[in-house]
Amino acid sequence: MSLNARTLSEEEFFYGHKACAGCGGALAVRIALKVLGERAFAILPAGCMSAVGFNFPQLCFGNNAIISTFAGTASMLTGVRAGLQAQGITDCYVVGFAGDGGTADIGLQALSGAIDRDDDVLYICYDNEAYMNTGIQKSSLTPFGARTTTTPAGQRIRGNIRPKKNMFEIVASHNIPYAATASIGYLQDFINKVDKASRIRGTRYIHVIAPCPTGWGIAVDETVDIAREVVDCGLWYLAEYEQGHYTLNRRPSEFTEITHYLSRQSRFRHLTQEDVEVIQRSRDDKWKQLEALQNR
Amino acid sequence: MKPYLRDFIPRTLSELPEDTSYEAGYLVTKNAGWRSIRPVINPEKCVGCLQCYLYCPDGVIYKWNEDAGRGKVAVDYDFCKGCGICRRICKTGAISMVDEKQALAQEASQERSGQHG
Numbered sequence A: 001m002s003l004n005a006r007t008l009s010e011e012e013f014f015y016g017h018k019a020c021a022g023c024g025g026a027l028a029v030r031i032a033l034k035v036l037g038e039r040a041f042a043i044l045p046a047g048c049m050s051a052v053g054f055n056f057p058q059l060c061f062g063n064n065a066i067i068s069t070f071a072g073t074a075s076m077l078t079g080v081r082a083g084l085q086a087q088g089i090t091d092c093y094v095v096g097f098a099g100d101g102g103t104a105d106i107g108l109q110a111l112s113g114a115i116d117r118d119d120d121v122l123y124i125c126y127d128n129e130a131y132m133n134t135g136i137q138k139s140s141l142t143p144f145g146a147r148t149t150t151t152p153a154g155q156r157i158r159g160n161i162r163p164k165k166n167m168f169e170i171v172a173s174h175n176i177p178y179a180a181t182a183s184i185g186y187l188q189d190f191i192n193k194v195d196k197a198s199r200i201r202g203t204r205y206i207h208v209i210a211p212c213p214t215g216w217g218i219a220v221d222e223t224v225d226i227a228r229e230v231v232d233c234g235l236w237y238l239a240e241y242e243q244g245h246y247t248l249n250r251r252p253s254e255f256t257e258i259t260h261y262l263s264r265q266s267r268f269r270h271l272t273q274e275d276v277e278v279i280q281r282s283r284d285d286k287w288k289q290l291e292a293l294q295n296r
Numbered sequence B: 001m002k003p004y005l006r007d008f009i010p011r012t013l014s015e016l017p018e019d020t021s022y023e024a025g026y027l028v029t030k031n032a033g034w035r036s037i038r039p040v041i042n043p044e045k046c047v048g049c050l051q052c053y054l055y056c057p058d059g060v061i062y063k064w065n066e067d068a069g070r071g072k073v074a075v076d077y078d079f080c081k082g083c084g085i086c087r088r089i090c091k092t093g094a095i096s097m098v099d100e101k102q103a104l105a106q107e108a109s110q111e112r113s114g115q116h117g
């Protein structure tokens, strides 16, 4: 039976949390746990989702959940899986939920190690494109041009000068059994991918874009809408990597206006026409690369 | 298991766990006080597509017994933060955001008239 809003578990496993109103990361965690169910052991490093989920005695996970060190999401996933195995417990999932900073910066080594060992774990990166829990600092997944507290918008340097790291391709290049990208704006696609990942053994990775109203400078009711628009304008993409093959799940025949996407968010409001052109060119290059990967 | 509100709040040293683990889904505070507006669902317009339930970041919209004739979804106002994502997602315009203070005043007056009548 395919999973959708009607057939998904009615249980809630992430409830009463203290995430900001309209938090995209909270939606990603909530939906993934509804797919995986009660037998998911969740590991969350330092970051917004652990900060808002564990405020003793307010414990918002309905399943087994634990905070890891910031760098150690994947190593704790490995350890929890090994511990379960030693106890003969096999009817369960081991899942991690780490932010972009926790994944692409400080947690990358542990993740690479887990994939190399092909440990039987699911790693979900909820990408809000900055270190949100500590007050919006740039990570290597912050996009070009974005204003953060460590990449301010000045006269000469207008926000982040570095492009977003190709995290999905980096993970796929390990020859991982399954990797995918997703968006909380397209939840059916995300549900399908978590469901598919849950039925594959070995290391699995899902990178879900999860806008943060606080850090992106949008209204709290715009999170889902902007998570759709980032896909529709081509600045994010829905893709899968499986058994050595890349698949683009959604290839908009025409991208929507990048300027519309950018101008809605206060983190991009300082950008000049020149900056927008740089972003547009890099988007077009990115899609050429993605299509080449798919067709190789 | 859906986390739910408990009466007991551990406070003294002997009530605190010795290790770093505790019961899952243990809630002691509501989030209702966070919102200034609240979603109200019009059962006449609701077609039960469940998209609001799916997209609520807080998971506070739940399926409601259709036979009760009061719409197909309902909101747990104890934990709704009033973000308004549900209103934007609803294609039939069944959800409207109303002022929280007015809604509370209305509730209180309904309660009063209910008591007298």
Ligand SMILES: Cc1ncc(C[n+]2csc(CCOP(=O)(O)OP(=O)(O)O)c2C)c(N)n1
Pocket: A025, A046, A047, A048, A049, A070, A071, A098, A099, A100, A101, A102, A103, A128, A130, A131, A132, A133, A134, A139
């Ligand atoms: C070793 C270490 N360095 C720094 C911190 C402080 N810290 C806690 S959360 C956080 C930001 C996490 O950013 P990200 O992983 O993107 O998750 P988000 O908060 O955006 O959800 C930082 C820097 C820490 N807890 N541990």
Ligand code: SF4
Pocket: A018, A019, A020, A021, A022, A023, A024, A025, A026, A048, A052, A128, A132, A133, A211, A212, A213, A214, A215
């Ligand atoms: S700062 Fe952003 S990511 Fe963190 S809880 Fe708030 S909305 Fe969510």
Ligand code: SF4
Pocket: B041, B045, B046, B047, B048, B049, B050, B051, B052, B053, B072, B073, B089, B090, B091, B092, B093, B094, B095
């Ligand atoms: S989105 Fe609208 S129509 Fe669909 S279930 Fe919710 S209130 Fe009803």
Ligand code: SF4
Pocket: A022, B038, B039, B055, B056, B057, B058, B059, B060, B061, B075, B079, B080, B081, B082, B083, B084, B085, B086, B087
């Ligand atoms: S206002 Fe936000 S928190 Fe409340 S029910 Fe709607 S989507 Fe959920």
Ligand SMILES: [Mg+2]
Pocket: A099, A100, A101, A127, A128, A129, A130, A131, A132, A133
């Ligand atoms: Mg982040």
